[in-house]
Amino acid sequence: MEVITSLDNKKIKEYAKLLKKKYRDLNNKFLIEGRHLVLEALKSGYLEEVILTYDEVIPIEVKKTYVTKEVIKKLTNVLSVPDIVGVCKKLEEKEIGDKVIVLDGLQDPGNLGTIIRSAVAFGVDTIVLSNDCVDLYNDKVIRATQGMIFHINIVKRNLLEFLPRIKNEYQIIGTKVTHGIEISDIDLQDKYAFILGNEGQGVKEEVLDLCDCYANILMDDMCESLNVGVASSIIMYELYKKGRKV
Amino acid sequence: MEVITSLDNKKIKEYAKLLKKKYRDLNNKFLIEGRHLVLEALKSGYLEEVILTYDEVIPIEVKKTYVTKEVIKKLTNVLSVPDIVGVCKKLEEKEIGDKVIVLDGLQDPGNLGTIIRSAVAFGVDTIVLSNDCVDLYNDKVIRATQGMIFHINIVKRNLLEFLPRIKNEYQIIGTKVTHGIEISDIDLQDKYAFILGNEGQGVKEEVLDLCDCYANILMDDMCESLNVGVASSIIMYELYKKGRKV
Known part of the structure; x- marks a missing residue:
């Protein structure tokens, strides 16, 4: 199985851009961190793929890309680096409720x-x-x-x-x-x-x-x-x- | 009137240490930022002195030390640097209420x-x-x-x-x-x-x-x-x- 180890990997660089509003708007996607959010996104149909380290075992059917701890660090702004990051499409606007x-x-x-x-x-x-x-x-x-x-x-x-x-x-x-x-x-x-x-x-x-x-x-x-x-x-x-x- | 312009000023270095818990505990003092908090601290009797830039005019009777914008930056963790910082003594513990x-x-x-x-x-x-x-x-x-x-x-x-x-x-x-x-x-x-x-x-x-x-x-x-x-x-x-x- 392929594991991305390079910080210069093109795909990771593209995802890392989603930390900025400009690129989220351009691609209509956003990032989420951690297992709990990934599962919530999956249930709701907004999860497109996940980037994860080998420490994370998650039995879900979605495109998976394995990376090292150093690489996943590029996809977060927080110090406590998550073991899984999800790429989601932006939420659909529905009709106004009551x-x-x-x-x-x-x-x-x-x-x-x-x-x-x-x-x-x-x-x-x-x-x-x-x-x-x-x-x-x-x-x-x-x-x-x-x-x-x-x-x-x-x-x-x-x-x-x-x-x-x-x-x-x-x-x-x-x-x-x-x-x-x-x-x-x-x-x-x-x-x-x-x-x-x-x-x-x-x-x-x-x-x-x-x-x-x-x-x-x-x-x-x-x-x-x-x-x-x-x-x-x-x-x-x-x-x-x-x-x-x- | 004296204005501290040096980032190496001894007094400022001492105050800057109060951004860390260890030194707050050691000195029994803490810092507050901005006019609103300084006035609240004054009313409550906890304000000991203020460090301020020339942009701040505040008619209160408390020891004042004037500094440059660059110097007051040393006393805060936020990007929007305040024009006034107060040095307070820690709050007294009173009797437990109802x-x-x-x-x-x-x-x-x-x-x-x-x-x-x-x-x-x-x-x-x-x-x-x-x-x-x-x-x-x-x-x-x-x-x-x-x-x-x-x-x-x-x-x-x-x-x-x-x-x-x-x-x-x-x-x-x-x-x-x-x-x-x-x-x-x-x-x-x-x-x-x-x-x-x-x-x-x-x-x-x-x-x-x-x-x-x-x-x-x-x-x-x-x-x-x-x-x-x-x-x-x-x-x-x-x-x-x-x-x-x-």
């Missing part, structure tokens, strides 16, 4: 990954990313999703066009730290889009202008605001509980 | 910082860190607290000694992903200690053995678990709401 979370300008990859993970935990259908959000296929985003990226519909939209288009059908709820209805008191409609904003600035003014109402989270005055991953998760948790009570 | 969050072996600095921020938002008195938690004064922890580190009592304990000692007085609640009472249904006592665990392994078995009951968060089967910063925050949020209803 329970929608909209993220306006989110910048931190850890936050985006955490929100995707919580969204699956709390039964959200669809996540809509504004065009200025951090790249969904950034390796830190993928790691933070813990594989949940393959279990939810995620689409990218210009919010100033998208929100007016769904406004008749969906209840559009914005978040402001100091304004609005407490989240557990919101009179929720069947179809809703809940908007959360950027880490520093929150939801943009022109996006807030498109909302039907505003919500916030009950908390102590001592603290100005919550981490956006936490705030989103608490909101999705409350909406999930409401949905279960009906 | 509403306690216990963290068992938490490793990710972002998670610890987020939990501290949420704890202040949701009126927790005291955070107890097990001895094997990530260092509280790690720069990533401090950044993620958004200044809230100065507004809560944080202590470090050997949990296997600490928990038996408070067991008569406090309700000790552990978290397991798949066991226990749903968090909103818990019959909460006046004094409680809520235990959350490590990112990968959760709460240690020997610590779980010391609990009076277990709690979990209502969620969809599709997702195995939540990020620990999110899980902690949802729990603290629910306990805060309960407290407000009484």
Whole structure:
């Protein structure tokens, strides 16, 4: 069996380029790391092939390329080098569901990954990313999703066009730290889009202008605001509980 | 006015050492970055002095050392170099309050910082860190607290000694992903200690053995678990709401 040992191998160099957004966009592919993510990608039909070291034994039917530890290091940004890396095609955008979370300008990859993970935990259908959000296929985003990226519909939209288009059908709820209805008191409609904003600035003014109402989270005055991953998760948790009570 | 321009300046070299845990422990001091954190530290009485560039104008009465941009770079691990860095003495441990969050072996600095921020938002008195938690004064922890580190009592304990000692007085609640009472249904006592665990392994078995009951968060089967910063925050949020209803 062939094992790639050269750091200059052409195929590996091509894959390593997928660590950069530009090449992910160009090839419509992205990398994932570790056994757990590879299995999740396989189940969801997005896995195209794997690159692995001899330490990894994985009984799956997919194209396999064996490499040395030194070579697989080229395919990751983290210090704890994985024994398996998967090459996936980018996720297909599906139709917008009924329970929608909209993220306006989110910048931190850890936050985006955490929100995707919580969204699956709390039964959200669809996540809509504004065009200025951090790249969904950034390796830190993928790691933070813990594989949940393959279990939810995620689409990218210009919010100033998208929100007016769904406004008749969906209840559009914005978040402001100091304004609005407490989240557990919101009179929720069947179809809703809940908007959360950027880490520093929150939801943009022109996006807030498109909302039907505003919500916030009950908390102590001592603290100005919550981490956006936490705030989103608490909101999705409350909406999930409401949905279960009906 | 004197401005330090040399990267070899003795004082700056001493401060730069505080980026390492070993020297923070040795000197009982730590660094904070940016105006917001400096003001929070000042209010709380932990700020000893500041190092700043000429771009920063801050009308506070504390020992000031002016340096160049190149010099202040030595005092941070981040690429976006701050214009002001504060030197603080480490936080004093105070008496354990009534509403306690216990963290068992938490490793990710972002998670610890987020939990501290949420704890202040949701009126927790005291955070107890097990001895094997990530260092509280790690720069990533401090950044993620958004200044809230100065507004809560944080202590470090050997949990296997600490928990038996408070067991008569406090309700000790552990978290397991798949066991226990749903968090909103818990019959909460006046004094409680809520235990959350490590990112990968959760709460240690020997610590779980010391609990009076277990709690979990209502969620969809599709997702195995939540990020620990999110899980902690949802729990603290629910306990805060309960407290407000009484």
